[in-house]
Amino acid sequence: MIPKLIHYCWFGPQPLPAATRQYIASWRQFLPDYQIQLWNEHNFDYQANAYTRSAYAAGKYAFVADVCRIQALYQHGGIYLDTDVQMIASFDPFLHHHCFTGFEQGMNPYTRELTCNPQAGVMGCEAGSILMQDIWQQYQNLEFNPQQLITINQLFKQIYQKHGIILNDQRQEIPGYVCVYPSDYFMAKNAYTHELNRTANTVCIHHYDGTWLNDSKGINQLKRRILNTLRTTLGARNSQKLIALLKRKNR
Incomplete structure (x- = not known):
């Protein structure tokens, strides 16, 4: 059984x-009956791993959190849980798994x-998870x-x-490894697109x-979201025409 313990990171x-x-x-x-554990510089030794040591020195705290969550x-x-995850139901029905996670949709x-892509913002497992061990091993050999x-x-x-897991947004399970x-x-x-697809299955959103971004990166992220919305609404070619027109008017 997966213990009723929630981990989150803030570096x-x-x-x-x-x-x-x-x-x-x-x-x-x-x-309400889950323990919540915060991980930060005071209880995670980011100096012990070359990857996290370099990431922290560069101010890339999200990449430190990537390793911390796996450990x-x-x-x-x-x-x-990522810090921008909102709960709307309980994880109790999923605690029987050895390890569970989910897909995310993009465009x-x-x-x-x-x-359809993997995600690491919501995932749970028993201690000693083979999947987490596999990811951890990747970080031991990865240079930041x-x-x-x-x-x-x-x-x-x-x-x-x-x-052999297919990125098709369908439930897939490898017994003893991950669901x-x-x-x-x-x-x-x-x-x-940030379009919401809440269903009867939805446990969290x-x-x-992007709360880990600094101000300048937050502005850049906002720009990307605006461009993404234009591309989604108008199509790639028409959005580029509109952007070019706006640039000419602002000269």
């Missing part, structure tokens, strides 16, 4: 935003086709390069492909707030 000098505190309040509301789950078991900005960042989702994708649920269970919001 760096910035305080928890008000929105994050509201999301954590939803955890307490729907998971916490492998050592203690429980459920990891190709040029073809406007929906995409700020110019060529490799996300934790990319590592999950490599592992999934190795084990991967469709996106509407844990990732009911599209990662690219990942809002993709």
Whole structure:
């Protein structure tokens, strides 16, 4: 059984935003008998691993959290949540798994086709999970390069492909390894368009707030979201025409 233990990470000098505190309040509301464990610089030794040491020195705290979540789950078991995840139901029906996670949906900005990808913002396991061990081993051999960042989702994708898990947003299970649920269970919001797909299956919603970004990166993320919305609404070619027209008018 997966223990009733929620892990979350917060590294760096910035305080928890008000929105994050509201999301954590939803955890307490729907998971009242779960222990909640915060991981940060004071209880996670980021200096012990070359990858996290370099990531922390570069101020890339989200990449420190990527490793921290894997270590916490492998050592203690429980459920990891990103700080912008809102609970709307309980995880109790999933605690029988050895390990569970889910897909997330995105969109190709040029073809406007929906995409399906691994995610690491909501996942749970028993201590000693083989999947978490596999991901942890990847980080032991990975060099942190700020110019060529490799996300934790990319590592999950490599592992999934190795084990024959198909990125099709359908429930798939490898007994004793992982059960991967469709996106509407844990990732009911599209990662690219932010369109909500809440269903009777939905347990939580990942809002993709990017709370770990600094101000300049937050502005850049907002720009990307605006461009994504234009591409989704107008199509790639028409959105580029509109952007070019706006640039000419602002000269």
